[in-house]
Amino acid sequence: MRGSNQRPVLAAEIHIVRFLRQGGYATHYANYPKRFHMVGLLVCNYKNAKTVFFDLITLQFYTLNRSKSSPLVVVVLPHGKRWSLRAARIEFHLDYPFSRPNGLCPLYLRPVLAHFMGKEITSRAEDYSQWYLDLVKKADLAENSDVRGCMVIKPYGYSVWEKMQQGLDQMFKDTGHTNAYFPLFVPKSMFEAEEKNAEGFAKECAIVTHYRLKSDPAQKGKLMVDPEARLEEELVVRPTSEAIIWSTYKKWIQSYRDLPILINQWANVVRWEMRTRLFLRTAEFLWQEGHTAHATRAEAVAETEQMLHVYADFAENFMALPVYKGRKSESERFPGAVDTYCIEAMMQDGKALQAGTSHFLGQNFADAFDVQFTSKEGKLEKVWGTSWGVSTRLMGALIMAHSDDDGLILPPKLAPIHVVIVPIFKNEEELARISEKVNGLVKDLRARGLSVKFDNRDTHKPGFKFAEYEMRGVPVRLAIGPRDLENGTVEMARRDTKEKKVVKLGDVAALIRPLLDEIQQNMYQRALNFRNEMTTRVDSYEQMKHVLDTKGGFVLAHWDGTAQTEAAIKEETKATIRCIPLDASEEKGVCVYSGQPSVQRVLFARAY
Template sequence: MDEKLPLRSENFSEWYNQVIMRAELADYAPVRGCMVVRPYGWALWENIQATLDARFKATGHENAAFPLFIPMSFLEKEKDHVEGFSPELAVVTIGGGEKLEEPLVVRPTSETIIGHMYAKWIKSYRDLPILINQWANVVRWEMRTRLFLRTLEFYWQEGHTAHATEQEAIEETRRMLDVYTDFAVNEAAIPVIPGRKSESEKFAGAAESYTIEAMMGDTRALQSGTSHNLGQNFAKAFDIQYLDENNQQQFCWTTSWGLSTRFVGAIIMAHGDDQGLVLPPRLAPIQAVIVPIFKNEDERALVLPVVDKVKSELTGIRVKVDDRTEVTPGFKFNDWELRGVPIRIEIGPKDVEKGSVALARRDTPGREGKSFIPQAGLKAAVETMLTAIHMAMLEKARAFRDAHIFEPTDYEEFKQVVQNGWAFSYWCGRSECEAQIKENTKATTRCIPLDQNTAPGKCIHCGEPAREKVYSARAY
């Protein structure tokens, strides 16, 4: 393998693949389109899970587990849902050597089977709301796959709730969109734009879909989390009814919302640089790595006890000591930079003598990011630096994003800007305009930001009156 990564600016997709392989986040599985998530990648996902799970619990949700297999007939009960998903279903037709009476679908998402169970569990308004989440794997038979971004099987969480009123369901949908936004900004340092999906980009079977859209390092957009108001579509398809206070049968209002291992791809592409990964400190599996430095046995005997002492003082911080003897310190510096560890702590004979350590920030390459600080009070210094790195990463990503969002005033300019950025412009709301824009430019409607106070204008494509402005971009 070459020592250097391909340059991010020259070949973004090759850079992306190699970062994943070299940083040992994931590997290709023997089945096309499937991946193995390796321990380092899974540790990152576990940190994402932990912080999201805490947010779900804090907003009143409980975890449960529903089956992997769904009767084919369930999928067929909601018209838009089956239309949307049938091309990408994996179907089991044989079990235990016998042809099955009814084929079983490997879940592409669980609205149907959970809807079925909710119909069974919900009797009266006293049973509502039901607020359940599950952490699961799902399968969608995609044509073209990319590690983390689109694989046949992926890991995610899917929240499914049922409510007595439309208003409650709308509030839930928006609440979880806010949770995702808060997570993206405050944990992953990714400044996402929340908004509503257009009709054509909506989830199959939803009344309204909402999304958080993030800008990647090549300016393409990535849908990083979604929240759907399902209206009464699934309630009617699965007969999810409750008896209200007046002894009347009513259909429930349901929602669903999900965030997947795709988000790992978002972290890689939003923050990475030519040296490799740059992990946001609050999610990084290793927050600080200690590299001991010594030339001989005498120095080794001097340095290692200080390394142990420093490590034991950094309580509450995810620290790793790189005690490999078969590679040089210089190799380790590059290795941990590739793996995106936010802070490197070097401890050598000079530090032992002076009672100091060398700190290097991953987000600031070269000498500029290196500082020498006393061992006393190191924990506070590391904590401060982790926060500073988070803020700097968020700011850098925000500045990059804002520098690549344009507000074109005519279609020619629109076509220009979406080649290397996002367009924020008026849209009449008609799917035909959207489709033609996509055909001409490959840009799709990413989201319609909420709560617009925009004065009416004219559609960027057809010139007809338009009430709203939308983000358009080429997307993953």
């Protein structure tokens, strides 16, 4: 972190240095190495009227002067440190401190302290990707593990994933699929059978070459790979399971009576990525992969489309995430597929995210693995296939689509906790009185099928809990204290809008379900409005570049359908064809790049 980020000297900086030279804290400042600049200073009367000094280098603060007569707070930001919006707010006030030392209130300081004490996350405006990483960590969703590129999904994060699994799994079952499990390892010869598929994943495969370790004679207590335990044939750790599954299907399919096969598996896969980001791209990730086999082309195509709609349905109704459905261009197609369908979502920073794919495999895998069946007419025919999947990447989509600077915002249908109840109490007796009321409420809410948490820990203050559950995205919070006890009320707060209102204790149970529905709806509407706002129709290349550079988001533009044009646009703008929308009306036009005729607009965007 220590570093080389250069930034322009602020006008305020000059004031400060001058100020310091005139006395004050110049001596303290002088103790620090010259290579660090003092770039911010704030004078205010902090609550306890003590002096806090930020270490120039580490941005840590500590008390310099405990004298209550010196109500001075000095905030110093070092040269080259990561900036925050909060810090920027201080800059804004730099014109003031010297003229009115007591004029600034601690309100501006407290967020700064909180931020640097690790209690806050980076704001979206300041650094979107840092915000994302902070959020994932602070909301207790996941963390980096000691294994490069692999993450630990923490209990809270996994609970959300489980909710997704439940929703999807039910939808798969409802469309006639059953779950099964196939091995993690795929023999290399089997893996390479479908050439395009193998080629597409070859560069990111982990390979098992040995099956035994032994103690290292050269280093006591250390192990080494036993060179004598080399596998006859290497095993590929599955990056996807078409190979192993189709080689199995071959054994299962003889007659048209054996079809269709509609199988899904929940599994982990490994793709050795160069650069990883929590949830969005990790070397190992969790997903589901559906693999179906059909007697006819039409049936397989219908399955592919059906599952695309299942995904879109899930995204919209569970994740509150509107998506565009479409087909991939040839260059973006899944290796080994004849056609790839996808759903594309818009993130708050204007970048697109592919949230799910469904592939029509044609007879490619039937060819590769020689999977044939005898039809009703007694003819030997090749099987048609599909595969479709969504992964823990959906977690990334969920986070980046909805959350704010205070943390995660979860749609009620995926929230592990629907309602958290925070008691406000001074002593045990008061807590007991509150608990009595709350216990009845909890029972009532649970009877209504809601997941409720009563956080009666006495080790944390209410304010801390408020912030914590906001960070975790719990949709509804109820707070109940002595005042409420007296009035028979409870404070009800919703996470999506931060609205709070006081309602009658007796009414609250009946209010929650409708409120959750409203939150779910509101989140979808908000995301939809944003997505629509971030979708721009353009009719020239100039306009397209301008929109991509200034506004971002999706761009609907005419394309001549050639890979060359697609590649050129990608090269020049970094934007790719996200999909050829399914529901777009035909519209004659000319390609924004080449001027060649085009029959419909396609969706471009910079993407994750």
